[in-house]
Every structure is written in structure tokens, then in C-alpha cells.
Amino acid sequence: xxxxxxxxxxxxxxxxxxxxxxxxxxxxxxxxxxxxxxxxxxxxxxxxxxxxxxxxxxxxxxxxxxxxxxxxxxxx
Amino acid sequence: xxxxxxxxxxxxxxxxxxxxxxxxxxxxxxxxxxxxxxxxxxxxxxxxxxxxxxxxxxxxxxxxxxxxxxxxxxxxxxxxxxxxxxxxxxxxxxxxxxxxxxxxxxx
Numbered sequence: 001x002x003x004x005x006x007x008x009x010x011x012x013x014x015x016x017x018x019x020x021x022x023x024x025x026x027x028x029x030x031x032x033x034x035x036x037x038x039x040x041x042x043x044x045x046x047x048x049x050x051x052x053x054x055x056x057x058x059x060x061x062x063x064x065x066x067x068x069x070x071x072x073x074x075x076x
Numbered sequence: 077x078x079x080x081x082x083x084x085x086x087x088x089x090x091x092x093x094x095x096x097x098x099x100x101x102x103x104x105x106x107x108x109x110x111x112x113x114x115x116x117x118x119x120x121x122x123x124x125x126x127x128x129x130x131x132x133x134x135x136x137x138x139x140x141x142x143x144x145x146x147x148x149x150x151x152x153x154x155x156x157x158x159x160x161x162x163x164x165x166x167x168x169x170x171x172x173x174x175x176x177x178x179x180x181x182x183x
Contacts, residue, residue, distance in 0.1 A: 028133070
């Protein structure tokens, strides 16, 4: 009886942890000190769509802030 | 994004020393129209598949860049700072970002 209870308790503790593990690994953001992976994306400014895509490597030697955001037209 | 716009001069020195790239999964035309309408001074990048967003900091939901991660990439190409998620409505988040930029830029 006690063993059964202990096992039940253990599974309650371990199950959520195990369930979270794959997601947690995948959802980890790149760490400080990591080389920022280059990317190529179509770009725009307030003056219109850029003729050339944006490469992060275009800005080598400069400080770049990458701000990922949810959606255009959000007030935030 | 309006907070970035309104603090562009102080936070990003009007883009003269810091390049700000705002990235979302919106189509490029949507971003261009929004940038024009709301007069954002910085670059927008359209990550329609969310590929780059996932590369940098995947969110719990898989198919959208629906998080607000912020990364500072220093001149050496390395990530000098991250705030994940970025507390977009918290003024302290911008204070922290400004302090980091000051440090990275040595100013």
C-alpha cells in the first residue's frame, strides 16, 4: 500500500517533467556568447519594400538588435 | 514596436550606432504598410515561415514567431545579450536594453 502510494506520488512528480523536456530543449533561446546565426529575409522600411534581402552578415562590425515581435498592427 | 519608435533616438541613437531589425511572421507588404503608416524608422524583416524566429528562440507554439525575444548582436557577431521573452510593456525592459547597448558600444 505504501509502496503503491509512493509510486503514484513519484509518477505525479516525474510525469510533467518528462513531458516538458522535449519542448524545453527546443524552446531554449540562443545563449549569450553564441555566434548569431546568419539569416536572409526579405526586408522593408517605411519607404517601401527593399530591393535586396536583409542578411545579418551585412551588418558585421556593427551592433545589431534583433527584435522578434508578434504581429504588425499590434499596439505593443 | 511603438516603444522602439518613440525611443529610437535615445535607445538606438537614430540608427547611427545600432541597427534595429524588427522581425515577425507577417507578410512583407503588411510590414511595409505598417512601417509607412506608423512611421517606424527601422528595418523590418518578414519571417513568414517563422524559421529565423525558431532558430533564435523557438516559442512554445511551433508555427509562429509569437514571442517577443530580443537579442543584441555585438560587432564580433556574437550574442551579447538576450531578453527572452522581452517584457515589451515594462519600461524597465528598455532601461535594461539601453544599459546593455551602452556597455556593448563602450559609451
